[in-house]
Each structure stands twice: as C-alpha cells, then as structure tokens.
Amino acid sequence: xxxxxxxxxxxxxxxxxxxxxxxxxxxxAGMIRQSSAGIYSWLPLGFRVxxxxxxxxxxxxxxxxxxxxxxxxxxxxxxxxSGRYDAYGPEMLRITDRHERDMLYxxxxxxxxxxIFRDSVRSYRDLPKMLYHIQWKFRDEVRPRFGVMRGxxxxxxxxxxxxxxxxxxxxxxxxxxxxxxxTFQRMALKAIPMQAESGPIxxxxxxxxxxxxxxxxxxxxCHKDYLGMDWTAAGIDxxxxxxxxxxxxxxxxxxxxxxxxAKAEKALAKDLVTGRAIEVGHIFYFGKKYSKxxxxxxxxxxxxxxxxxMGSYGIGVSRLVGAVIEASHDxxxxxxxxxxxPFKVGIINLKPGDKACDKxxxxxxxxxxxxxxxxxxxxxxxxxxxxxxxxDLIGLPWQVVVGPRGIEKGLVEIKxxxxxxxxxxxxxxxxxxxxx
Ligand code: ATP
Ligand code: MG
Numbered sequence: 001x002x003x004x005x006x007x008x009x010x011x012x013x014x015x016x017x018x019x020x021x022x023x024x025x026x027x028x029a030g031m032i033r034q035s036s037a038g039i040y041s042w043l044p045l046g047f048r049v050x051x052x053x054x055x056x057x058x059x060x061x062x063x064x065x066x067x068x069x070x071x072x073x074x075x076x077x078x079x080x081x082s083g084r085y086d087a088y089g090p091e092m093l094r095i096t097d098r099h100e101r102d103m104l105y106x107x108x109x110x111x112x113x114x115x116i117f118r119d120s121v122r123s124y125r126d127l128p129k130m131l132y133h134i135q136w137k138f139r140d141e142v143r144p145r146f147g148v149m150r151g152x153x154x155x156x157x158x159x160x161x162x163x164x165x166x167x168x169x170x171x172x173x174x175x176x177x178x179x180x181x182x183t184f185q186r187m188a189l190k191a192i193p194m195q196a197e198s199g200p201i202x203x204x205x206x207x208x209x210x211x212x213x214x215x216x217x218x219x220x221x222c223h224k225d226y227l228g229m230d231w232t233a234a235g236i237d238x239x240x241x242x243x244x245x246x247x248x249x250x251x252x253x254x255x256x257x258x259x260x261x262a263k264a265e266k267a268l269a270k271d272l273v274t275g276r277a278i279e280v281g282h283i284f285y286f287g288k289k290y291s292k293x294x295x296x297x298x299x300x301x302x303x304x305x306x307x308x309x310m311g312s313y314g315i316g317v318s319r320l321v322g323a324v325i326e327a328s329h330d331x332x333x334x335x336x337x338x339x340x341x342p343f344k345v346g347i348i349n350l351k352p353g354d355k356a357c358d359k360x361x362x363x364x365x366x367x368x369x370x371x372x373x374x375x376x377x378x379x380x381x382x383x384x385x386x387x388x389x390x391x392d393l394i395g396l397p398w399q400v401v402v403g404p405r406g407i408e409k410g411l412v413e414i415k416x417x418x419x420x421x422x423x424x425x426x427x428x429x430x431x432x433x434x435x436x
Contacts, residue, residue, distance in 0.1 A: 001343065003378040007044050010390050020215040022325035023147030027333050029394045030186055031321075038144025038152030046321065047396060048342035049431040050155065053187065053320050054134055056339065057157045060183040064175045064238055065130030065159055070112050072136055074100035076112040082293045091139045094225055105138035110290050110312055113160045117308070118296040124164050124306065127298065128172055146215065148318045149278065155318040161311045162291075164300065169309035173205050174234070174242035174382060176283045176313040180209050181231045181249070183315065184280065187324060188337035191280055191293035192226045198284070206283035208256050210277035213326045220277045221265045222254035227273060278323045285311040321419040334395030334419050343376040345434055346396040348387050350403035352379055360402045360412065364427055392417070 009030040017034075018024040026032045031046025042050055058067060073095070079085035083103075085092075093105040106112065121129070129137060134157045144152045161172035177193065184191035191209040198206035210220060212227070229249075237336070253264050256277070265272050290296070291308045300306040316323075328335045338344060345368055349361045361377060368375045376396060378387050384403075391399050401413040406424060414430050415422045425433070 001374075003376055004380050006376065008390075008394070009043070010393060018147065019386070020146050020149070020326070021329055022149065022322035024217075025325055025329060025393070026322065027399055029334060032148065038141060040148060040153075041152065045342050045431050049321050049324075049336070049340055050318060052340045052342070053324075054155070054157075054317050056186045057183055057315055057317060060136065060179045060186070061132050061157065061159060064179055065132050065161075067130055067133060068122075069133050070106075070109050070116075070135060072106055072138070073103050074106045074109075074112055078115055079104065082111050082114075082290055084111065091141065093140050106135075107137055107139045107271075108137075108156075108312075108314075109133070109158055110160065110310075111294065114294045114296050114310070117160075117162055118291075118294060119300055121162070121296075124298050124300050127162060127164045127308070128168055129162040130159060130172060130175070131162075132157060132313075141315045147320040147322055148213075150217070151318065152261070154316065157313075157315040157317055159313040161309075161313070162296070163309045164298070164306060166287075166309060169311060170205065171242065173283060173285050173311050174246050175238050176311070177207065177246055177249075178236050178242060180283065180313075180315070182236075182282050184209060184211075184341060185231050187320065187322075187340050189280070189324065189327060190227070190231070190253055192222060192277075194220055194222060194256045194277075195250075195259045196256050196282065196284075197258040202287065203227055205283075206284050207250075208279045209281040210256060210279050211323050211327055212273075212275055212277050213323070214276055215326055216276040216278040218256045218277045218279050219260070219274070220254070220256045220431050221260050221272060223252035224271050224273045225252055226254055227283065278326065279314075279316070279320070280320055280427045281315040282345070283311070283313045285309075322417045329395070332389070333393035336395045336397055338397045341374075341397050342394070343374040343396050345375045345398045345400060346371055346391045346394070346403065347377040347400045348384075348391055349374060349377070349379055350370060350384050350387070350401065352381055354404055356407045357402050357404055360407050360427055364400055364402070364412070364431060367427075367431045368434060371431075373434060398434055431432075 011028045015027045032040045076085050132298045136151050137156045163169040191211050193207040193209050196206045288307045296308050297305045307353040325334050351357045365377045397417050399415040411424045412430050413422050413424050
C-alpha cells in the first residue's frame, strides 16, 4: 500500500477528550473517529488491526467450536422468555419497529442462541455443541469512555456451549479456558485468568482474563507468580482431560472485584500484587439458567428429558485493540506486536523524485509484497521529520529508510520499532531479513 493513496489522517496535536494513552494514540494514528459517545468509525489503519485480532480469536475458536452469525437486532419477546427484558435495565437499547413491535439491539446473545438450539436439537446424540459468533453489541453504558475500551457499540466474540451434564459442561469450559490462553498469547498479551463473580449459581467456573494496567477499570489481587507465568498451552489435545492443566493455571490466588478475599490477600503478604486491570475476556458457566427458562431440552440416553447445561464465553475484540496499545507503546507512539500489526513493514522514502531513491523503494516494495509481506510505503512529498514521526506513531514493527546518501553505497537503514535498533544493510539483506 502506498501511503500517498492510503487514508491515514494522523493528528499532531493530542486530542483533549482522550484521557488514556490508547485512546490518544488511536485518534492520533488515524485509527478511529468518534461518531457519538462510545460509538466509533474504524478508519483503514484501525480496521486492519481489528481484523487481525478478530482473525486470531476466530482461529483459536475454530479449534473447539463453529462460527455462525446472529443478528444485532433481536425481538423483545425472546428476552421476555428469560425474564431479562425487564431485568436488563437502561443499558439495553430498546427499539420499536413500524408495526409497534418491541425490538432491541443485542447487548449479548444467550436468548437468541438458546432459541436456535431448542428449535433444532432434540437428542443427547447431538451434544456437545460449541457455537460462536463475532458481532457488534450495544450497551448504553452509563460512562462510555477511554475510546474503544468502554464503548457503547463494540465488537465481541461470544461463544455458547451446550452439554448434557455438569462434567461435560466443565470440559467445554476448560476448552475455552485454554483457547483464551492461546488467543491472548498470540497477541503478545499477558492475560491472567482470575476468579470472577459467578452470579446466583455460584461455583468456581467464572474467570475473567485481565491485563494489568493503570488505566484498567477492574481492581484485582493476585499472586506475583502470575506476572511471569508462561501461558503457552501449545499442542493441547482438546479431547483429553484438561482439568489438570487448568488446575495448574489456577492453583494460586487471583481474583477480581467481588471475588477478592481480604484474608487470602493478607496471607500472601509480600507475594501479593494488587492493582488495576483491563478485562479482555470472560468465561462463564451458568448451568440451566436459560435452558430451563426457555425449554432447551433434549432426550437423554435413557429416554428421559434433560435440560441442557450452558456456558458463555466473551472476548472484547474491539477493546483488545486498545488493550494491546496500553500494553505496548512509548512516547513516540504505538509499538504493534507483529501478529496484530496493520502492516509488518513501513518504507520511508526520504527523497521522493530522486531516481535512485525511488527505484530502491520500488524494488524493496515489490520484493516484499511478492513475498506476501504487508507493506506501507511512505512515498509522500513531505519532510523527513514528519515521515519519521508518523511512522513511529503508527508503530509498524519494521521500518526501511531509504535516503540518497545510503543509496550511493547501495545501503538502506532498517529499524526495529520495538528495540529502536538501526542497521545499514543492502536492499537484498533487508528484504531477506524481513521475509525470513
Ligand atoms: P465490564 O465488566 O468491563 O463492563 P462485562 O463483564 O459487562 O464487562 P461481558 O458481558 O463479560 O462484559 O462481555 C465480554 C467481554 O466484552 C468483556 O470481557 C469485555 O472484554 C468486552 N466488553 C464488555 N463491555 C464492553 C464495552 N462497553 N466496550 C468494549 N468492550 C466491552
Ligand atoms: Mg464480565
């Protein structure tokens, strides 16, 4: 992609309305623009990152479930069946259609998926089922703020499990637990699973996955060992008993908000870490809450009716874009981890119009693109300083700087955004380095 053609409205000034660094950087880097409170347009640069994150979430979910797509607008009657239409309160955006029918913009999809399931599944033989979608949600939050971190309209992955009994439901829950570790690990995030509020049914099957950050909205307490923990759960056989692995990851104290325990925290003494955190995902077992209210029943092996066991599993896809930036930036701008970067490489032409520079840039660009690398080529007529600043701001992992002095010697400069290290090497070596 040539930057002269790419829509990248970067800002030099820090927008006054943005209180946290990720929001500031997303506005400055031309990733998003606010439409109204908590509602954003995703501009091309931001959209590329959103898609990258969405795709990682999808790939890890596809190992254990099937993707589908449910609507954003739902009929109120569905929510009357579960009793949540009245219970949900003002966070739910309620709409009336031209026939005076009550509708709503879905804040979540338990009712919708339960209806689909109960209308189509009759036998225990069709269990278990793990279904998910990645869809926009609307919650009329009291205080939308921090950009995409607490939006009103936001993109969520929500998965739902249906099982015959508690043990199988636990297995589904454990599968999601591992899938979450893998998902966040792939985004270079240290997301720690913590005991979370489990609602009226109680039990230990509710975990929030959080990233420690000053700007987070949850208060957490955990054992310090979790900070340096290796979350690699690669090579997991999802069909095997996952409980020992989960037990290993949850052996020590880690809790958010309501689940925090003063006694346990006191006992940890110096090993205790407390602070604020960003919730990026939540997995939750709720048994028969919706299946009972909405009659999601199958015939069991003995011919008797069984009300199915359910769980739901959310990931804040759009929130993650902000969360990655909170975890990875410096004074100059964003530092994208490679797996979620909007482009892997940025080429800066310091002297557009200079034949040798133009040719070196074009050659490098063509070579990289042909190798399947995503490249943003800054071919604009602009000051070198402005180009450097923009490239650092948008945070691509690698920069190739092409100027007349280097080109005389056949050299370009390659810079790693994270390390800041620069090296003068030949075009060929640069291409080899970036494609290997
Ligand atoms: P929170 O406690 O932050 O309000 P929640 O517990 O209501 O979140 P869930 O219903 O568990 O959220 O939703 C699943 C995921 O969706 C959350 O873990 C979070 O990452 C994301 N999410 C929830 N609300 C928002 C929001 N207003 N803006 C962006 N992402 C959100
Ligand atoms: Mg939650």
